[in-house]
Amino acid sequence: MEEMNSDNAMNATAVSGLDSDMRALLVELQEVSKRSCEECVQALPAALEQCDGAVVRLWIDLGIEIASGSGATGIRYFKESLGSVVGLKTAEHQERVLTAAIQMINVDDDAESAGALLAFECVCRGAEAVDVLGDTGLDAWTAIGRDLGKWNALAAVEYFRESPAVLRVIPFDHLKRWVECGIKLVTTNQFDSFDYLLTLEFFRTTPQIFSAIPEVEIRLRVLEYGNQLADRSPHAAMAFLKQSPHAVGAILQMPEGLTGNEAASLREEANSRFEQWVGAGMEALEYSAESARAYFAYESRWALVSIERAMSGVSLRTMQRPLRLLVNGLTGKDLRVETHRASAVAPTSPAMPGCPVEQPASVERPPCLQDTMDTIALPPVLNSYARKSDNARLYRVMAAHKAGHFEFGTHDLHIESIQDLVVDLHARYGQNRQPTSVWEVFALYPSPALAQDLWMIVEDARVDSRLTTEYAGLRRDMDRVVKEAVTQRPLFQTGSLRDMVVEALMRMSVNQTTDGIPTSCQEIIDQARPMLAEVQDASATCETSIRIADRLYGLLDVLSPTDQPLSETPDSESGSQESQPDEGDMTQQGNGYAYEQILNLSYRGGARPVSSESIEFLERETLEVEASQGEEAAGYKPAVRYDEWDTTLGDYRSRWCTIIESTGETMNGGEAFVAQTLVDHQWTIQRLRKCFEGIRPSSLRWVKNQLDGEDIDTDAAIERLVERRARRIPSDRVFMHREIRVRSVSAAVLTDMSGSTNRILDADGKRVIDVEKEALILLCEALEALGDRYAIYGFSGRSRHDVRFTIMKEFDHHYDARCKQRIGAIEPAHQNRDGAAIRHAVSKLRHERAKVKLLLLLSDGRPLDDQYERDYALEDTRMALLEAKRLGIHPLCVTIDHEAPTYLNRMCGEAGFVVVDQAARLPDCLPHIYRRLTT
Incomplete structure (x- = not known):
């Protein structure tokens, strides 16, 4: 003990009166961790005052084991655990919990620190568990945690932290079923390693979820349904569990004041409806796991609310x-x-395990x-x-x-x-x-x-x-x-x-x-x-x-x-000698x-696979708002969300796609392209102007068959004379007058700006996007001569969260130098999510008062974006075009894709489409296509 005092590990007053066994434990603790020993000595007077000596010795003994596994956890243990031990009230409970905790130290042979943390959590949560369980169930409670720790120490730590609160919302005899459900929620990530994200989320949110369900019987039914779903789809099960309070409140909540047969009848009916709701989700699971997840997460219009889950990858x-x-x-x-x-594991030497x-x-x-x-x-x-x-x-x-x-x-x-x-x-x-x-x-x-x-x-x-x-x-x-x-x-x-x-x-x-x-x-x-x-x-x-x-x-x-x-740093707490490598x-x-090979910088290819456990659940909405706020200052308008048709669900995904509208202020260059186009196509432009001016209506027109007017309608007068001679009652409408004639057409041209438009077409290096720009310039020149209201838009996609919609000319904009420059500055961007772009263009056309509203979709291929391809993309685009037709808008798809007939018949359906067989002819064809549509 003199050695300990000389090292200032403890003072003589603190250890005076201790028996030899307790002194020996303190000496052993000091050898393991001086800092832990110091914390123990500080807490020792209170421990001796409030607990039996046998309990204190057991408490110190456990602390030695914890400090051996993790010095940091040992320090926390002596700082924080005494209150929990005292909270157990009886010496019997204290000894049972401390003894159970000691048995958890070696629960994970590969990580002593995990066992130390597990034992620490067991002690700290023991008093809460006893408050709920009383004398019965304590041993079974610790045994469940110990068994779970053998499977995964991290999950067991969460078990000890959350299970006391869980026991307040479900009976103890269903605790194992709760743990089983959590185990079933383990998934594998894209790197084929175990992902415990859903398990940890379930353990942590169960008290909140079940406390929102008023009846224990219903909670147990929800838990049982969750178990059944977890057997087949962990994600669908978690979506169901998270939304269950809302479903229970909407379906099973009974009005107050009901008694007798009336209450029983309503309860039976509500139970039946709840069973049907869960059963429909099970049927969706038969179709696909994603359908069931979307169903229970309420991501479709069929659901009561829309909840989007966030993966920031x-x-x-x-x-x-x-x-x-x-x-x-x-x-x-x-x-x-x-x-x-x-590979997640580097090759190792058989002769020297652990060495590359x-x-x-x-x-x-x-x-x-x-x-x-x-x-x-x-x-x-x-x-x-x-x-x-x-x-x-x-x-x-x-x-x-x-x-x-x-x-x-x-x-x-x-x-x-x-x-x-x-x-x-x-x-x-x-x-x-x-x-x-x-x-x-x-x-x-x-x-x-x-x-x-x-x-x-x-x-x-x-x-x-x-x-x-x-x-x-x-x-x-x-x-x-x-x-x-x-x-x-x-x-x-x-x-x-x-x-x-x-x-x-x-x-x-x-x-x-x-x-x-x-x-x-x-x-x-x-x-x-x-x-x-x-x-x-x-x-x-x-x-x-x-x-x-x-x-x-x-x-x-x-x-x-x-x-x-x-x-060059002070000695660590655990020893005074420098650690030397073993030969x-x-x-x-x-x-x-x-x-040992160095880990390269992440952008050079040295990034380790990131588990999805590191992703926060509900960041997406915040990130989208922040993104839209930042982009608005750079020439972008706030984001707008649209539904998207999911053919696998047979329903719309609510507020699924985010349109970010660019005002075109950031588009620079393009003047030279426009000038060259006007020179190259000057004769075509002159011809188009004359043609379109010819179909422009004159400012006035004669309206015949009127009761009065400026002049006699000769045809009507002759007919009146014939009727009189035939002894029939003649018409008095024999006059005509002039009235102003106005052409009432509004057209939106939606241009595909996807990366595929960067494709080279000829030996001169002309790209698809260049041909599209030439066609837009010639169409604008023709429409200026015709006088119709029109708008020019472009779109590209970078997943459903970022569909860019670029405005080259709005309906109220003049076709000026700035507008021409924007068209000339169009460049290939990313991918093309046609459905969202069509819906946004339709939302603009709906505000037009014209009698005829046209939507021209100019594209070089089928729609394609992140998780937006094949049948899914074609069906969503088809639905977007049908939505436009229902609103009185006439859509037409114009494409230069030679394979278009294989999918356009399905995608466009009643909307109609035109395939330009040679891309180079698009500038000449597009104005004539427009003329045929409007005359």
């Missing part, structure tokens, strides 16, 4: 087309953009070498940021970086150009193998993984430097992504000097500071800095990179694998060792 499928345009534009090659699924294999065949290839010669591989989903726009930016930067490796020659390095380096490596390290590829050159080093990482850092730095130099438009996005990627990394990896130097090189490769690196590494860093500057010069090549990487390896080669940074943890090959 962006899928590659959404970005595939624009990213392919980007990489093909950068490289000038026809590259595909496909998904890759990185040093054989080159087992070293994971760097991201830049994972692509094939015609494919760029990207993650299937990015959830790195809360905002979709930020995830989309990361996709663009990742694609540009990988395209840079193609453009700037990473894949063009041949072994012959570095043969002198191979000879030098043979002499330096004694390897006699002759490499046949650059990949095999790394095998000549004692540590292939280290050599590869150094080359990866250097080559990535060269490519990034060239990208930001030659494509200034990428600099802003890359700078932002780089800054965020660096801040997400640990300050410096613990371990050897080599590890820290490699991390510093990674930061230097993106021009970030190396503040915080130990001074013992600084000399090497100073020598490496000018080497990295060499590869960032415009004249550097891929050969330069591999030679610089070799020089860097030489710098690190002088370091021993056992070299550790000098301690058994190293594989010596000269100066090589079992080097």
